[in-house]
Amino acid sequence: MSQSLANLLVTLNVRLGDTNNFTFTSDEKTEALNEAFNDDLVVADVWDSSLTFDTSTYQYARPATIDRIQDIYIKPSNASDTDPQKISADLWEVVGDNIHFKNGANLHIPDNYVLYLRGKSKYTTSDSIVETNVQEYVLNLALVNCFKLLLTKKNMSFLKTDITVSEIVTSKREIEREIAKYRQRLPRAFEAA
Numbered sequence: 334m335s336q337s338l339a340n341l342l343v344t345l346n347v348r349l350g351d352t353n354n355f356t357f358t359s360d361e362k363t364e365a366l367n368e369a370f371n372d373d374l375v376v377a378d379v380w381d382s383s384l385t386f387d388t389s390t391y392q393y394a395r396p397a398t399i400d401r402i403q404d405i406y407i408k409p410s411n412a413s414d415t416d417p418q419k420i421s422a423d424l425w426e427v428v429g430d431n432i433h434f435k436n437g438a439n440l441h442i443p444d445n446y447v448l449y450l451r452g453k454s455k456y457t458t459s460d461s462i463v464e465t466n467v468q469e470y471v472l473n474l475a476l477v478n479c480f481k482l483l484l485t486k487k488n489m490s491f492l493k494t495d496i497t498v499s500e501i502v503t504s505k506r507e508i509e510r511e512i513a514k515y516r517q518r519l520p521r522a523f524e525a526a
Contacts, residue, residue: 335461336468341366345475361482362475367458369474374519375467376400376453377460384432384448388439393432399452402427406449407442417449470515473508480505 336344345362346352357365369375381396386407395402405425406417424438432450434442442448462468484501 335463337461338363338366338370338458341462341468341472341475344472345479348472348476349479357479357482362479365475365478365482366471368478369471370456370458372471372474374516375456375462375471377456377463377467379452379454381450381452382447384450386434386439386442386444386446386448388442388444391434391438393434393448395427395430395432396450398454399450400455402432402450402452404451405432406451407446408449411443411446466515466518470512470519473511473515476508477505477512480508 342359342362345366349356349362351357351362354362379399381398383396383398384393404419404422406419408415408417420438420441423435424441425432425434427433456462456467462471480501484498484505487498487501
């Protein structure tokens with residue numbers, strides 16, 4: 334089930350036990366989620382098949398649907414009944430917002446073949462996150478951000494409460510361990526370029 338920023342904010346409120354905005358304002362929690370969304374690993378796996386190879390063209394604009402290109406595939410018979418096969422990363426590179434095919438690429442990629450681009454698309458706060466592990470990663474990052482804010486508030490405002498700084502630090506470290514666990518579960522692949 335995909336989760337929007339608003340849905341994630343509801344879950345964050347529950348996990349913080351702060352549905353009444355006693356500890357954090359709504360703006361503070363939204364900012365914690367915004368910061369979490371900005372993390373480099375908050376991405377979706379995407380495929381794009383909007384480009385067609387032309388043997389006389391070596392440069393193609395990167396489609397807007399994909400932020401980081403990891404691999405390029407073609408279907409050997411250019412028919413819908415075959416599975417795409419990866420072409421060698423030695424045949425292409427990404428320079429800025431363009432895909433450049435190197436000399437000799439047209440010897441391996443036939444004219445008018447569809448290019449299947451596999452890569453990552455960065456989630457923004459206006460997107461709904463589909464993957465459960467990315468949702469959990471964002472929520473745990475937001476929790477850490479809230480703990481950082483709480484520690485800052487306590488230290489800057491000299492608040493006298495029942496919680497000690499060491500308790501806050503311990504809670505923050507526990508959440509950071511959760512983030513490390515979720516980070517390990519996120520797919521790892523490097524952009525070829």
